[in-house]
Amino acid sequence: MSTLTTPVESMPDVQSSVDTRRIPIQKVGVRDVSYPLLVDNGTETMPTVAEWELTVALPAEEKGTHMSRFLELLEKHRASPLTMQGFCQMTGEMLGLLNATEGDVSASFPYFMHKKAPVSEVGSLLDYQVSWSANAVATVDGQADVQFELTVLVPVTSLCPCSKAISKYGAHNQRSHITVSVVAHPEHLDLNALIQTIEAQASCELWGLLKRTDEKYVTERAYENPKFVEDLVRDVAVAVAAMPGIEGYRIEAENFESIHNHSAYAVVEG
DSSP: OOGGGOOGGGSOOGGGSBOOSOOOEEEEEEEEEEEEEEEEOSSOEEEEEEEEEEEEEEOTTBOOOOTHHHHHHHHHHTTSOBOHHHHHHHHHHHHHHTTOSEEEEEEEEEEEEEEEOTTTOOEEEEEEEEEEEEEEEEOTTSOEEEEEEEEEEEEEEEEOHHHHHHOSSOOOEEEEEEEEEEEEOGGGOOHHHHHHHHHTTSSEEOOSOOOHHHHHHHHHHHHHSOOOHHHHHHHHHHHHHTSTTEEEEEEEEEEEOSSSSSEEEEEEEO
């Protein structure tokens, strides 16, 4: 029989052979995998493309893992809308597919929200960078204990309180990035609500499309609501900690200073 038509059953399974070096591998798998994702946020389904990383722990006696099965898992879920709960279930499913006791899945993707400008109410989309990460550990009953972490980068405007206080008119402002990572049960998380909560702590939020009346609003709104980078992380921490189901958080803020060639930066964890 031609080697091109050799049955799979007669081919050697090298990955499943025994390794004698007695060194377990904590993570092995695939990364930088670009694959479609249908995000189900509870109210609508949003198509996007995610950068995936999927890994499992490999016992010392096993030579290798079955890399193709990671892509089989992504292909299986490609056409189905995925909630955060579904993402956790998929991570647990990966353990059975690869006969693993522990594994991790992460997906980073652009996420869009439809926003209305504050005065004209003209609609447009604004993008945010979102990451889902899940760690699954097999339990004695054959199920999986899954811990979930959500990270979102929210762009906002910040205006310097010091500049406002010492100037006769005007104050310098800048684009800021607030990055929030939360550990929580996914059924308690509302991504849109989290983003809106973060935006509300800034000097002013951003919109994709603004008319002149809106530009007047955002300029004056920022001037009336000055925030240091320290204010941003503290205010966001207070607001996020008050949200239901949050078990832990990390808040980062970076101000891309308009009068310096460096950024101001702060981090709060709790």
